[in-house]
Amino acid sequence: MSANWERYQKYLCDCPEAGMLIDVSGMAFNDDFFATMEPAMQEAFNAMTALESGAIANPDENRMVGHYWLRNPGLAPDSGIAAEIEFSVRAVKEFSAAIHAGEIAPPGRSGFTRLLVIGIGGSALGPQFVADALGGASDRLKPYFFDNTDPDGMDKVLAEIGPALAETLVVVISKSGGTKETRNGMVEAQAAFDAAGLEFAKYAVAVTGAGSELDKAAVAGGWLARFPMWDWVGGRTSVTSAVGLLPAALQGIDIDALLKGAQVCDELTRRRETRSNPAALLALMWHYATNGRGEKDMVVLPYKDRLLLFSRYLQQLIMESIGKELDLTGTVVNQGISVYGNKGATDQHAYVQQLREGINNFFVTFIEVLQDRPGKSLEVEPGVTSGDYLAGFLQGTRKALAGKGRESLTITIERLDAASIGTLIALYERAVGFYAALVGINAYHQPGVEAGKKAATAVLALQAKIMARLSSQPGVEFTALELAGAVGDEGETETVFRILLHLAGNPDRRVLMARGATIATSRFKSA
Structure with a gap:
């Protein structure tokens, strides 16, 4: 041997x-x-x-960690949590069955045929993986995803959906409701529905935390349904919660299995x-x-x-x-x-x-x-x-x-x-x-993720100062160094320059660029 x-x-x-x-x-x-x-x-x-x-088990946020309870609610530390899990799974099944039966349908149509899931990170990666692994020609609803804040990417998805937007159910997933990438995707989707003469609320579902910004928007807007996210389930371990189960069930996947x-x-x-x-x-x-x-x-x-x-x-x-x-x-x-x-x-x-x-x-x-x-x-x-x-x-x-x-x-x-x-x-x-x-x-x-979000917020705040200065002096040209000094952020000259490049690359932002002897000495002005 x-x-x-x-x-x-x-x-x-x-x-x-x-x-x-x-x-x-x-x-x-x-x-x-x-x-x-x-x-x-x-x-x-x-x-x-x-x-x-x-x-x-998460001492930094003083939270329990309960994604294992999602598969066996009897393990939850109290009966209230167990009941919430069981109710959520039951609600996912009932809502999906109503969608498939046409009992919940878009205005003027017999039923939904497409599914647009809007989320990022754990609110997209898990559902995408399950959808790709288990989906196929027999899908009850064909799934699409907005999983970034890239306008071109969202345009591509919307073009693929095309006229079927009128038969597209939208599921927006965000625990806090304030995640900017997801919020932006929701705004872009709503604009597409508005442009098509469709009332977004008649097509929209939220998966979010109770009382979140998204939860409040869904209530105020009269969305079709809301499903819970809990602080004891992290995004990357949420695929067996409504985050993953709702898109999967709507697609026609056997969530019991x-x-x-x-x-x-x-x-x-x-x-x-x-x-x-x-x-x-x-x-x-x-x-x-x-x-x-x-x-x-x-x-x-x-x-x-x-x-x-x-x-x-x-x-x-x-x-x-x-x-x-x-x-x-x-x-x-x-x-x-x-x-x-x-x-x-x-x-x-x-x-x-x-x-x-x-x-x-x-x-x-x-x-x-x-x-x-x-x-x-x-x-x-x-x-x-x-x-x-x-x-x-x-x-x-x-x-x-x-x-x-x-x-x-x-x-x-x-x-x-x-x-x-x-x-x-x-x-x-x-x-x-x-x-x-x-x-x-x-x-x-995930403190590193939060650090990146805070840094991005600071960049957008600096962009607002740049735009305000350019708009206040139309036609006046600035180098990045001059503009950084004008807005009081000389230490952020590289960031100012990169913001200006992005603005000048999008004509609708009305910022013009005149190349200098080197690109770093280029001059920018408001059109």
Whole structure:
């Protein structure tokens, strides 16, 4: 018997309840690794038990962390929260059924045929991933997304929807209701409905926190419906709340199966036997590969087209959760794991070349789906299907990387359906929580995101001062340096220059640019 086969069997985690295998034998840890890490892992189990019991697991914001309750309301720390979760799921199903039956329909039409979801970050990435993974020609409503504040991107989506805007249900998702990107998308969508002579409120639904700006707007405007977001569910772990369930149900996805898959995985990942806990194995492999310091990148290679957006979803889930300056004691640690990926076998014709022969600064997670397609596959060669080639490329790439000392682990699922997508979501949510406990950080806040928002607000305030000065002196030309001095912000001359470039690049802003000897000495004026 080969040593590789013995190692494979020894470290293979079989989870038949979820139709999933986790193979970590391609990671080069020593045989004493698990024993060495076991005390820390048991502490991580304790921290997770406390979290699920309602402890303040997000101390920086003094919040509970309750996304696991979404799949099993009976675990919630009080009956009120459990009732809210159950009511929300029931409301999602009833509203979606009414939409599908045409009982709620757009004015003058028999029913809705399109769905426009407006959100950003966790309010878009999770729903987009689920929509792309599980959607298809039989969708009850065809989904579209505004997931940025890019006007051209929104124009592109609106052009794709075209005349069907009159049959488009709009779901606006924002916990606070004040997220500017989402607010801007809502304003742009409303303008498009107004331009088409359609009353936006007859097409609009809100998913938001009680009493938020969005909640108040939906009430005042008489929107079709409102669904809750709670402060104990973070955006990146909200896909099994109304944030993800409502778009999925409207699209026609089986949300009961999605929730059941997540619940089954939750049960598996509560096991305190480390070697039989798939999320614990993932967290420990991340810790081993990166020395608990993010020293290597995580490359996610799903060999399935429908999992194309999984790496993008995981980027936020993992990087926003793990990427922290301070640990729980306030010590500067600068933790993080960089995540990237596309899909196999496309990657084999892209960056696998570097993975095999370039800098060894990564570890790979292969994701394998055993079922190629429902039904019989065409043979592209005698006895060989396209799916056989895909499976062969996965195995071949694993071997090629291993031959150069590149480490990998493999997640295998039987088929891709709503239940297995729920399983993958729950698996990685729990792995993130375990890893955060192992390295002693708060995985459930995101102060760096707020810092970026504050900086953007300051830039827009400076832009307003620039526009006011230019408008007050029409025809007078300024360099960026002169204008920065005129508005009292010489220390922000670079920012002033970049604002002026953007304004001059959009004729409707009525700012003209005359190039100087160098672009930095260009002069700007109000038209």
